[in-house]
Every structure is written in structure tokens, then in C-alpha cells.
Amino acid sequence: MVSVTNLTKTYGSVNALNGVNVQVKESELFGVIGPDGAGKSTLFRIILSLLLPDSGEVEVWGFDPVKDYRKIRQMVGYMPGKFSLYEDLSVEENLGFFATVFGTTIKENYHLIKDIYQQIEPFKTRPAGKLSGGMKQKLALSCALIHKPKLLVLDEPTTGVDAVSRSEFWEMLQKLKKQGITILVSTPYMDEASLCDRVALIQKGKILDVAAPSEVVAGFDGKLFGVSGGNMYHLINACKSFEGVESVFPFGEELHLTFKDRDDHSEALMEFLRGKGFDKLNIRLIRPNIEDRFMSLMSSESFHE
Numbered sequence: 001m002v003s004v005t006n007l008t009k010t011y012g013s014v015n016a017l018n019g020v021n022v023q024v025k026e027s028e029l030f031g032v033i034g035p036d037g038a039g040k041s042t043l044f045r046i047i048l049s050l051l052l053p054d055s056g057e058v059e060v061w062g063f064d065p066v067k068d069y070r071k072i073r074q075m076v077g078y079m080p081g082k083f084s085l086y087e088d089l090s091v092e093e094n095l096g097f098f099a100t101v102f103g104t105t106i107k108e109n110y111h112l113i114k115d116i117y118q119q120i121e122p123f124k125t126r127p128a129g130k131l132s133g134g135m136k137q138k139l140a141l142s143c144a145l146i147h148k149p150k151l152l153v154l155d156e157p158t159t160g161v162d163a164v165s166r167s168e169f170w171e172m173l174q175k176l177k178k179q180g181i182t183i184l185v186s187t188p189y190m191d192e193a194s195l196c197d198r199v200a201l202i203q204k205g206k207i208l209d210v211a212a213p214s215e216v217v218a219g220f221d222g223k224l225f226g227v228s229g230g231n232m233y234h235l236i237n238a239c240k241s242f243e244g245v246e247s248v249f250p251f252g253e254e255l256h257l258t259f260k261d262r263d264d265h266s267e268a269l270m271e272f273l274r275g276k277g278f279d280k281l282n283i284r285l286i287r288p289n290i291e292d293r294f295m296s297l298m299s300s301e302s303f304h305e
Helices: 040-047 069-075 091-101 110-117 133-145 163-178 190-195 213-218 232-240 266-275 290-299
Strands: 002-011 014-024 029-033 055-060 076-079 151-155 182-187 198-203 206-211 224-228 245-251 254-259 282-286
Touching: 002 040, 014 040, 014 055, 014 206, 029 040, 029 163, 029 190, 040 055, 040 151, 040 182, 069 076, 076 133, 091 133, 110 133, 110 163, 133 151, 133 163, 163 182, 163 190, 190 213, 190 290, 198 213, 198 290, 206 213, 206 290, 213 290, 224 232, 232 245, 232 254, 232 266, 245 290, 254 290, 266 282
Parallel strands: 029 182, 029 198, 076 151, 151 182
Antiparallel strands: 002 014, 002 055, 198 206, 224 254, 224 282, 245 254
16 A cells, blocks of 8 residues: 655755655554654655655555645545644534545544544534644544545654543554554554554664564564662663673663673672662563664664664
8 A cells, every 4th residue: 555665865964764665555554663853754744745755666556646646645644743733713613624625524424533523522612722632633633534535644643642542542543444444653652563563663764673563572682681779870870881781771660681692691790780789689581572672673783884
């Protein structure tokens, strides 16, 4: 459905996209995962014909976003990261406006947005700018769906909303996928990656890995240890000074740590840290997650090359 081949885009001296290759299948919930500035929005805007690439090829159902942008825009629903609806128009007026732009009506495709819109319908006369973050999110999604798109593109849709709204939003995406809509979504939240069929990990304009979430985690090489006890800042520095440590990153209330030879040197590290004055230590073998794999790929030599 979406094919991206050797895509590049620069802004001055910044390589926003550097030889990106991505294939999105029909009826797939595909996630592009990476921190702010990784290139997610630039990739989406090129796919949507809102930006011109420097080089490379993009196809959406065989159409070129540059030459066939009118056709693509009729088939795609887009929800940008920043709330971009008309804040002085009411909920109902916004939805009606976008339906009219695409030559349809609210009634014609109401079945598609029913489960979403019913949650905000009690506030249909309220100006969009007066809605809460979660309600704005639902309205924006309804407007992106009102013309029954084949592809739904969502650029960091859950940024800035509460945890409950985030959970509800992903439940909505799963229902939309069952209706045959292909969904391309970006997020900086690693925990949302597990909710996708496949993900592309991106950083500094480069794709680090493309696979199902479980396959991404399975690619983690070696053993991972959780280290806790004592002042976090001093504990990180002490772990880094241990000769056998390869990487150490803070994760919540503990550190995630790997050794250079991918083996278990936890006992030696424990003794070393006790010698540094840490007497309430806990070092345990833990299972890696997608964020651990992401950090591992970022620190690999192949990425820095």
C-alpha cells in the first residue's frame, strides 16, 4: 500500500531523512517509533504530498505523491501532531466542514466514526478550542475519517494527552483496523510500539530496524541487567567506570546495563560498586523491551557509521 525507497530529505546541513526504506501492507497498523527530531513528521509529510523529497521514490497505491497528489489526498486521512482544526467553530461545524470539503456528509459515513463521535457528541455545540486534550484528539480523528479514507496517517496523536485517553485512542485504532483501514502512526512512546503489527525504529533520519514488536525485542543480543540502590546519578557514573560495562541507561527506578562480552559479570560489578560505597545494591537479570533494543541499535557502530 505504501512503498518508500531510498528516501532522502535535508534542511540545510541537517539530514532529516537518510536513505529511508519502508513498506506498509494493506490493513496493517504500522508504527514509526522514535524520539523528537528523528524524522517521523518529515517522512509522513512526504508520503502525504505536503513536502517534496530531495531524492528517492514514494508510492501510495502505485500513485506518486508529487504527480498524483490530488488522487492521494482523496484516499488519505491525516491527523497532524498539533491540533489543527478551527478552534472557533463548534465540534459539529468542524466535522461538517471537513465532510463538505471531501464531498460527503456526516450522515453518509457516520457508521465509521460512530464509536468515536458518540463520546464527544454531548459537546457538539462547544467550540473546538474549549475541548480537553482527549476530546480534541477524538474530534481530530473523526474529521480525518469522515471521508472514509483507505489510509489513516497519524503523526504523534497521543502526545500531550493523559494515560487514559492514550489507552482509549489505541483501542479505537484497533477497531478501525478491523474495518479494513490501513493505519500509519508515529509515536515517541516506546510502550505504544507493542500495540502495532509492525514497527520501524527511526533515529536521526535512519531506519534502525523494521519488524514485528516481538521480533525487534528478539534481536537484542546478550544479557540485560537491572541495577538499583543508591543515588541514581552517582550509580550511573560508578557503573560506567567499571571496565566490563558496555552500556548503562536509566529506566524508571533502576538502570539497564549490559557487559561488553555479553556475559554475566554481575558478581564482579556488585563487589566493585560496594567498594565505591554502595551498600544497598540489587542486580538482577531482566528481559529486554523495545526501548532496550532501540538504545542498543543507537549505540551500535553500524548506526554511527
